[in-house]
Amino acid sequence: MSISANIKSIKTKIPENVTLVAVSKTKSYNEILEAYHAGQRVFGENKIQEMTQKWSELPKDIEWHMIGHVQRNKVKYMAAYVALIHGVDSLKLLKEINKQAKKVQRVVPCLLQIHIAEEETKFGFDREELKALIDSRVLQELEHVQIKGLMGMATFTENAKQIRKEFKTLGAMYRALRKELPDITELSMGMSGDYPIAIEEGSTMVRIGSSIFGARNKT
Numbered sequence: 187m188s189i190s191a192n193i194k195s196i197k198t199k200i201p202e203n204v205t206l207v208a209v210s211k212t213k214s215y216n217e218i219l220e221a222y223h224a225g226q227r228v229f230g231e232n233k234i235q236e237m238t239q240k241w242s243e244l245p246k247d248i249e250w251h252m253i254g255h256v257q258r259n260k261v262k263y264m265a266a267y268v269a270l271i272h273g274v275d276s277l278k279l280l281k282e283i284n285k286q287a288k289k290v291q292r293v294v295p296c297l298l299q300i301h302i303a304e305e306e307t308k309f310g311f312d313r314e315e316l317k318a319l320i321d322s323r324v325l326q327e328l329e330h331v332q333i334k335g336l337m338g339m340a341t342f343t344e345n346a347k348q349i350r351k352e353f354k355t356l357g358a359m360y361r362a363l364r365k366e367l368p369d370i371t372e373l374s375m376g377m378s379g380d381y382p383i384a385i386e387e388g389s390t391m392v393r394i395g396s397s398i399f400g401a402r403n404k405t
C-alpha cells in the first residue's frame with residue numbers, strides 16, 4: 187500500500203483523540219512529503235541532526251517530535267523548534283532543555299520516559315525515581331520546560347500478554363500522576379507492532395513508523 191493509504195488505514199483504527207506521530211527516521215523528504223500531502227503534520231525522529239535538517243528543508247507547519255534518546259550536548263540544536271521531546275530520562279537532561287529553551291525564549295513541552303520493559307537497555311525513570319522527581323518540586327523551578335505527560339516502550343516481544351501488562355502499568359502511573367499534576371494530558375505509548383493494545387490501555391499518542399513508511403533498512 188502507499189504511504190497515504192497506510193495513514194488512512196491507521197486513522198480508522200485509532201480514536202480521534204489519539205495523536206498519530208508518523209515516525210520518519212531514515213525516510214526521505216519525498217516520503218515525508220507524501221505523508222504531509224495526505225494531511226499528516228506530526229512527525230517523529232530519533233536523531234537530532236537528521237531532524238534539524240528535515241525541519242529546515244520541509245514545510246514549516248510540521249510539528250517535529252524527538253522520540254529517541256537525547257544527548258545533552260545536542261539539545262541546543264532543536265531547542266528553537268522542537269514541538270515535543272518524548273524521551274526525557276534524567277533531571278540533568280531536563281535542566282539542559284530548560285537552559286537551552288530559555289536562550290531562545292521558549293517553553294519546550296516534554297514527556298518523562300518511564301522504564302517499563304524487561305530489557306535493561308531501555309532508558310527511563312522507574313516508579314521510585316519518578317516519585318522522587320515529582321516530590322522534589324524541582325520541576326516547578328524549570329520555567330522553560332513544560333511536562334506534558336509520560337512515555338514508555340514495551341519489551342520487544344511477540345508476547346501480547348507481557349506487552350499489555352507493561353502498558354497497563356504505565357497507564358496506571360499516568361492516571362496517578364494526573365491527580366498530582368492536573369495539566370498533563372499525554373501518554374505516549376504504542377508503535378507499529380503494539381499500538382492497538384496501547385490504545386486499549388489509555389495511550390493518547392502512538393508513534394508509528396514501519397506501518398506507514400514500510401520497513402527501515404537502517405535505524
Ligand SMILES: *Cc1c(COP(=O)(O)O)cnc(C)c1O
Nearest residue numbers: 209232253377378393394395396
Ligand atoms: C522507531 C521508533 C518507533 C516506531 O517504530 P515502528 O515499529 O517502526 O512503528 C516508535 N518509537 C520509538 C521511540 C522509536 O525509536
